[in-house]
Amino acid sequence: DGGITQSPKYLFRKEGQNVTLSCEQNLNHDAMYWYRQDPGQGLRLIYYSQIVNDFQKGDIAEGYSVSREKKESFPLTVTSAQKNPTAFYLCASSARTGIDGYTFGSGTRLTVV
Amino acid sequence: AQSVSQHNHHVILSEAASLELGCNYSYGGTVNLFWYVQYPGQHLQLLLKYFSGDPLVKGIKGFEAEFIKSKFSFNLRKPSVQWSDTAEYFCAVNPHSGNTPLVFGKGTRLSVIA
Numbered sequence: 001d002g003g004i005t006q007s008p009k010y011l012f013r014k015e016g017q018n019v020t021l022s023c024e025q026n027l028n029h030d031a032m033y034w035y036r037q038d039p040g041q042g043l044r045l046i047y048y049s050q051i052v053n054d055f056q057k058g059d060i061a062e063g064y065s066v067s068r069e070k071k072e073s074f075p076l077t078v079t080s081a082q083k084n085p086t087a088f089y090l091c092a093s094s095a096r097t098g099i100d101g102y103t104f105g106s107g108t109r110l111t112v113v
Numbered sequence: 114a115q116s117v118s119q120h121n122h123h124v125i126l127s128e129a130a131s132l133e134l135g136c137n138y139s140y141g142g143t144v145n146l147f148w149y150v151q152y153p154g155q156h157l158q159l160l161l162k163y164f165s166g167d168p169l170v171k172g173i174k175g176f177e178a179e180f181i182k183s184k185f186s187f188n189l190r191k192p193s194v195q196w197s198d199t200a201e202y203f204c205a206v207n208p209h210s211g212n213t214p215l216v217f218g219k220g221t222r223l224s225v226i227a
Contacts, residue, residue, distance in 0.1 A: 033214055033215075035217070040122065040219060040220075041219060042119075042203060042217045042218055042219035042220045043203065043205075043217040044217075045214050045216075048214045050212065058214065090156075090157065092157075096212070097212065098145070098207060098212070098214075098215070099145060099164060100162075101147050101149075101159045101162055101215075102157075102159075102215060104149075104156045104157040104158075105156060106155075106156045107156065
């Protein structure tokens with residue numbers, strides 16, 4: 001089955017630590033995205049990549065970093081500089097034009113303790 | 114910058130009631146419009162989408178949405194809701210070229226009671 005796999009499903013981090021969230025897709029999609037979902041805030045764009053080895057900041061990129069070394073993979077690192085990292089993180093992918101909409105992963109819930 | 118407004122944060126309906134969820138966007142050009150649904154514990158799924166043509170779009174599970182260009186609106190409707198429609202609904206938009214990431218509204222939580 002084609003889809004997007006996010007891991008882990010739940011992640012706990014101590015303050016001051018960096019943590020990397022995994023996102024892998026086997027849909028042969030060119031574009032991949034990271035959104036953050038908070039209650040009452042909807043989905044806010046962190047980073048996106050339309051092609052391998054290229055990515056752009058979204059609306060709330062501060063404190064996050066990404067890489068896109070392979071078409072299938074778009075990992076997100078939440079750094080210690082992110083002031084409020086506890087949230088639900090969603091990865092998505094689409095064809096380059098996005099006209100068919102996005103396919104979403106099941107998300108990673110990050111809690112900073 | 115584009116923005117999407119969803120007017121209702123939480124809607125509570127009885128089974129068989131009719132549903133209309135509002136969505137307005139701010140963008141002067143031609144847009145692609147989407148409604149996504151997130152059932153409890155599940156990932157976001159596409160309900161329906163509009164690119165061009167007939168402004169009344171039909172999606173899965175009996176949902177439909179109407180694009181009214183003059184009102185910058187794309188409201189979601191369903192004639193008769195079921196308990197299984199309990200979920201969070203998100204409206205999203207991007208410019209017609211499609212190369213700009215989707216901008217999402219804040220979502221509307223729908224609770225359907227028996």
